[in-house]
């Protein structure tokens with residue numbers, strides 16, 4: 439979640455380091471006209487996701503939280519031919535918009551969309567081992583998604599959680615101008631960060647982007 443309040447630093451990073459495709463641009467415009475711009479990651483964060491995926495040579499990615507597919511399309515661009523990105527969305531309206539906006543091209547052919555509550559839908563992936571799992575959905579379930587992710591990321595792969603500062607909620611100073619996280623969301627996000635930070639099998643950090651992005655790499 440970022441771009442409606444994008445800082446000059448983020449704009450600079452995006453302009454200098456990130457290439458937004460015409461399809462990603464169209465998705466951004468659709469978000470804007472539907473009053474949803476800012477729920478998606480910003481272009482700078484989308485570039486960061488591409489960077490991380492390429493660093494670990496990702497071929498199989500799971501995204502929890504599709505919205506209109508802005509982050510999805512960027513990540514799919516970073517996958518090789520034959521790569522696969524599974525993205526989960528609970529809202530039928532968002533799912534339908536994403537399907538239409540992602541269209542069909544060489545990049546979107548790597549994307550498989552799943553409609554429904556991610557906690558139950560993820561089970562359909564069975565024993566799949568992912569190179570990257572990107573969590574960007576309901577904040578009160580981050581702790582639960584992490585439990586799933588610990589079992590489904592390969593050694594060397596990444597678990598990434600967006601908005602992990604929870605607008606100040608994780609350090610008990612909710613921002614006056616940001617969303618007001620619920621007590622359940624605060625507890626879940628604190629647990630998410632604590633469990634991945636303290637897990638002996640993970641090398642992890644919370645990248646202090648404006649809203650925070652936690653990244654943990656499985657070591658063993």
Ligand SMILES: C[S@@+](CC[C@H](N)C(=O)[O-])C[C@H]1O[C@@H](n2cnc3c(N)ncnc32)[C@H](O)[C@@H]1O
Pocket residue numbers: 439477478479502503504505506507508509510526527528529532554555556557574575576579
């Ligand atoms: C922050 S948005 C995702 C933004 C997207 N990753 C991007 O940057 O373009 C979160 C999305 O997760 C969806 N969502 C919320 N709870 C969910 C759940 N339990 N299962 C699946 N999707 C869920 C919401 O409907 C929303 O579209």
